[in-house]
Amino acid sequence: MASESEEPFRPEADGVNDHCIFGHPETRRRFIKQVAGTSVAIAIGPNILTSTSASQPVSTTTAAAIDSVKVTLNINGKKYALEVDPRVTLLDALRERLRLTGSKKGCDHGQCGACTVLVSGKRINSCLTLAVMHEGDEITTIEGLASGDELHPMQSAFIEEDGFQCGYCTPGQICSAVACVKEGHANSDDEIREWMSGNICRCGAYPNILAAIKAAKTKTLT
């Protein structure tokens, strides 16, 4: 089982800049990494990049025949050339290969919305799509919302309205909320609730998430 902390943290790995969930390089994640060090394993789940599911024995002839596939991903305005096993989801490519760990793996089955990213401006679950399907697509993750040090209005609103507790669902909530407003589906409390129903918050921060979306909507449109 691979763990998140097997490799030392390299901020500039693969040419990716620091992870700016809220625009500040000292993110919660980095803090955890520094505290945890490299000897403590934080198991997040099976890593299909390096291993296959234990429940499914793989015939060696089939396994040998599977070639990795080349794909160029356009993420937050930067191009990344990758060679991946076709099984790699967009989410795993972002997190495990490109160190863009803002997008979170919650359920890994398209039910919780923690992995929400924008593809050509539309929100999707990055856990239920393969990286190889996105050759040439314009992908925006939570790391790509801010302009330099200036937070996206939705990010600021989540901070001002305290739209989170543990923060794990927050990147997905924010990406989804940005799309929700842009789609024109944020015209009433009920409409926002319905159109944000694909993002689950285990802490139950829904009232503040709702307040944040309303505040950001006003800011973006006035």
Place this chain on the structure above:
Amino acid sequence: MSPFTYSRAANADQAVTAVSGKTPGKFLGGGTNLLDLMKMGVETPNELIDINRLPLVQIEELPDKRVRIGALARNSDVAEHALIKSRYPVLSQALLSGASPQLRNMATVGGNLLQRTRCYYFYDPAFPACNKRKPGSGCGALEGYNRIHAILGQSEQCIATHPSDMCVALAALDAIVSVRGSNGERQIAFGDFHRLPGNTPQRDTNLAPDELIVAVDLPAMPFAARSHYLKVRDRASYAFALVSVAAALNVDSNTKIKDARVALGGVAHKPWRANAAEKKLIGQDANEKTFRAAAEAELDAAKGYKYNSYKIELAKRSVIRALEIVAGMTL
């Protein structure tokens, strides 16, 4: 996830040829159900043919007033399209009642038709018995926890339900499915597309393994502008239907019903066209008594199990409610 080879098809013929190869292959559209099932180990294709670049995303009116929806049109695009919202509101509502905004942006119309059941015993290979997943292994739901299962058209082999909302609306609208295979193109009436379980519950549809869905046509049906999709579920949003009803009524100036379309979701192995109910509606006054008679007629053959008998009464009330809503609509 079992390993597979990946290829991208440039056109429909290439896709059909690729899937007809020697290894069992599958078309990859939105991936929202297929990749999930592959992660669960329920689906184990050796080859995925990505059809997302095929030019099948159109939503357009044909010269004979039919509306053609390309198989790769995303659920969200169909739901928001002006033609669909004005002429077939039941379809737009059904789509918007399903899944989440993220999933609707990914899921295709063709893929929605091929969604597999959410029966717990099918979805989790840790359960040994499922005739749909492993023919001959038995049905775990029959004597198990069958709260979400079928009350109409089921067999002793399988009591799974079809999970789609969109398909319930398409059943009511008499949609036509266009498919292309190695032997060319053919059209399938919507009622013949999905199957009842019988002794072959492993087959959800009458689509051949090498056939690709290319489009879904909606016949011109002016009275469908007066239509509604009612969905009853455990949560207010983002949950599969326990029972759902797609209904459309053509009522004349004397409130006599000239024509009716009713279909039910969450009750059977396929989207359930309510023929018996429609027969009871046509020629009658559009009132609660008529709607009740229609609901009773349709559910007459229903059979419940330990945990899903509630669906019989729920389905009756849902039919009545949906018809009342449609009858009350002013256009």
